[in-house]
Amino acid sequence: MRRAAWSLLLLIAMAAAAAPWLAPNPPNQRFDDLLYAPPTPIHLLSDGLHAPFINPWHVVSRLERRFEADTFVHLPLRWFTGGTLVTGDPDAGAPLLLLGADGYGRDIFSRLLYGARATLVVSLVSALLATIVGACVGGLAAYAGGWLDGVLSRVSEFVLVLPAIYVALVLRAVLPLVLPPSTVFVLLIGIFTLLGWPIVARGVRAIVLVEREREYAVAAHAAGASDGRVLFRHLLPASAGFLRTQASLLVPAFMLGEATLSYVGLGFPSTIPTWGTMLQDASNVALLGDAPWSLAPAAAIFVVVLGVNLLAQSHGRAPVQLEP
């Protein structure tokens, strides 16, 4: 179970890293004849076995978004051309659309791969930062005690009790609504770090409070180790297991945060493919029923969350995923 979860997550990370090579089409290329085109089937059989080939889509009705495969034209898949693993024949109007096309005629599969990069990098970096900040604050609060502990604990409790998505929403919405992508990137990481650290800090504080009374900590003190050394070299390593689990649970939470903010139009601009902006493109209810493939990013989010939950469960923790 644990190995399966790890390989699943690793596979997704590798697919995101290798996006330029794996994606059959550039993420922002529009195929104007193929708005909401369904996924391209890959055929092997036609009067005997062939190399994998596809049929170009033929538009029957643009208004009803009906397509028919032109079964008389066989276009073999092109492998290792133009720096990609496999691609169709975009020039002949037959790109390889593994997950169909969205409302602008863009390849959803390619966008999903590129989108994974932004979504995963934002959530991984925020989870890492939140864990580091939380560990430092929690350790400091427990080790120092007194009024510092009181203040830090009250602050983290206050942040914890607020519904995370509303805080993210308010913090994002009070800044200029239209921002360049790089600014949004930094901003989202900042907001998520701010929301994530108290969860980590509370757990670390509880662990350090117990650990600092243990003999090895007292011994380190007696041997003349400085406060900083005792805290960072002796006490915080004791919470490593907790930190690992917590960081892995924060990743899907932040991923959802990105997706939610982008979905409501306060995350990345729609020119940047992320799983959130892709869902926003898919949000037209009237068209959703006819183009289920545009929900692919939702499925991708589910797979990552499931992988992390399986991982957390194999560590002996109940998969509690209450905050988005």
Place this chain on the structure above:
Amino acid sequence: MARFLARRLLFAVILIAITSSAALVLARLAPGDVTSQLGPFASQVEVERTRSRFNLDRSPISQWVLWAGRAMRFDLGESFLYNRPVAPLVARAAANTALLGVVSLLTATLVGLALGVFTGARSGPLPLLVRSVSLVCVSLPPLVTSLAFVFLAARTGWLPAGGMVSSAASDPSWSAWMIDVLWHLPLPVLALSLPMAATFERLQSQSMSDAVQQPFVLAAIARGVPASRVLLRHAWPSSLRPICAVYGLAIGALLSGSFIVEFVTAWPGLGRLTFEALRARDVYLVAACAATGAAFLALGTMTGDLLLAAADPRVRQESAG
């Protein structure tokens, strides 16, 4: 008990005051103001009049003082977006959100706890199936469930794909309106309660399987108490503590989740209103929405604490002493 309640009430008042003030000040300090909603052709006079109507010509601090003074007397100001007092607007949205939230929470609790007791106390193929399904459902965030259900509704037409009432029934009787709302309710409730029910199931299952291994359960069975009675009257109450402990947190998750569910399914609740108010820099509406959200939150954590006290005598002792 009275002291406990008084402390929670004080906490609630502080929470509401801080969040609504912070929301007001943040919305005020945000770049741009409500006059950008007037459009590019608004005259200077009109812009100035709007500014002074919403006290935007004052400094943020004096605006806050003015607002706080009025808010003490339950005058929450006016909304620019809707051009009417904020209070009834927010009250209506809050009622809609509360309807969605309470029904979802009840559904999730009933289904989750019942299944959790079952899977925690029994082993076999059926509990294993339930366990696997709920592990999958835990991983389905409200964003994913609501989109999936809206897609299913749009595809099959079994349920309305969004909204709270059909636009066709614009002048309905009270009972027709009720039926219409009930018809629109299952979709957002399902989307919101599915992951939550799964979470409750996992927690209850874990604590139930711990509880049935306790010596007092064995002792009760040895005394000849029927198995169903042992499970429901002895083991189950003692396993409730971890659930009540997360119940307070679940309210926050419920509010967070209901935001996106309201957004996707076009449910006219607090989430949607807050979002619109924030985008338009409608300062008084933002503040009122934040205050209402904080009130929900305080109410929720208080309910969680009371449930915890009801389920665990040790907590009752602590709060009494």
